[in-house]
Amino acid sequence: MKHTSRKWSLRIVVIGYLGLLVGLPVGFLLIHAFNHGLVAFWREVTKPNAVAALKLSVEVALVAVPVNTVVGILAALILARRKFFGSRALIVAFDIPVAVSPIIMGVALVLAYSKIGWFGQWLGDYGIRILFTPVGIVMATMAVSLPYVVRSVLPVLVEIGKDQEHAARTLGAGSFRIFWQVTLPAIRWGVLYGVTLTIARTLGEFGAVLVVSGDITAKTQTLPIYIFAAWDQNFDSLGAFAGAFVLASISVVALIILSSLRARERKLHVDLA
Numbered sequence: 001m002k003h004t005s006r007k008w009s010l011r012i013v014v015i016g017y018l019g020l021l022v023g024l025p026v027g028f029l030l031i032h033a034f035n036h037g038l039v040a041f042w043r044e045v046t047k048p049n050a051v052a053a054l055k056l057s058v059e060v061a062l063v064a065v066p067v068n069t070v071v072g073i074l075a076a077l078i079l080a081r082r083k084f085f086g087s088r089a090l091i092v093a094f095d096i097p098v099a100v101s102p103i104i105m106g107v108a109l110v111l112a113y114s115k116i117g118w119f120g121q122w123l124g125d126y127g128i129r130i131l132f133t134p135v136g137i138v139m140a141t142m143a144v145s146l147p148y149v150v151r152s153v154l155p156v157l158v159e160i161g162k163d164q165e166h167a168a169r170t171l172g173a174g175s176f177r178i179f180w181q182v183t184l185p186a187i188r189w190g191v192l193y194g195v196t197l198t199i200a201r202t203l204g205e206f207g208a209v210l211v212v213s214g215d216i217t218a219k220t221q222t223l224p225i226y227i228f229a230a231w232d233q234n235f236d237s238l239g240a241f242a243g244a245f246v247l248a249s250i251s252v253v254a255l256i257i258l259s260s261l262r263a264r265e266r267k268l269h270v271d272l273a
Helices: 002-033 038-045 048-081 087-099 102-113 120-125 134-144 147-160 163-170 175-204 207-213 223-232 237-272
Strands: none
Touching (some): 048 087, 048 134, 048 223, 048 237, 102 120, 147 175, 163 175, 223 237
16 A cells, blocks of 8 residues: 555656646647637748748758768767777767757857858858858757767667677678668667657757857748747747747657657567567
8 A cells, every 4th residue: 555655656746747847838838829819820830931940940950860860870880889999089079969058069160160260261262151051050950969869879789789780791691781681670769769859959959050040030040049039039929939839849749650650569569479
């Protein structure tokens, strides 16, 4: 009886904690996004500036997520399968975007690619601009979302070991075939979790992007920056809530899809067993 009471007490504490930090803010967002009805909500999310911000966020994600996924998988393979001098330093380098503030990452890009930076003047001589363009936004987003795939895949690679890969190699399989038919199926859930986290971070990134984008309306405003501008500069609370709801919905949908795929795979394994 005492054990059951303690178990329910822990559940209530956890649920209450989640409700306080997640449930109440999300509920508040939902209420205020639709406070004036569906017509007003639709009018806000279809404003030209809002559509341009959403389009830019999606375009940035379409570039940053695939690149960071490929880089993350390759880096995880190197770190898990090769022992070399400097491997620990490489792991630390991948963790830097998590350890430091995104604004610091943005400032670092400004120092590197502004006209008075290390590379800005040289690039400017060739007519290449990084800051205050979508290119700079992509670079900032890739920098802050870099660690998620490698950090999701690396423990899985260490856990599964090399036995299956060695067996495939002794049977005559080449490196490419081993990766596609042996390694990738074994790490696919690590990859999917890393990709999901990368998508969420890419779409929601604010600090680094704000520094390098210049906050130019309908040109370099991603959706988080549009939400900030609507709330802080234009005093458009409905536009800010509507944009925040769209942004949150995309991340939630990605998590639901991932959970559904995982549940289907578990069911398939149970049926086969």
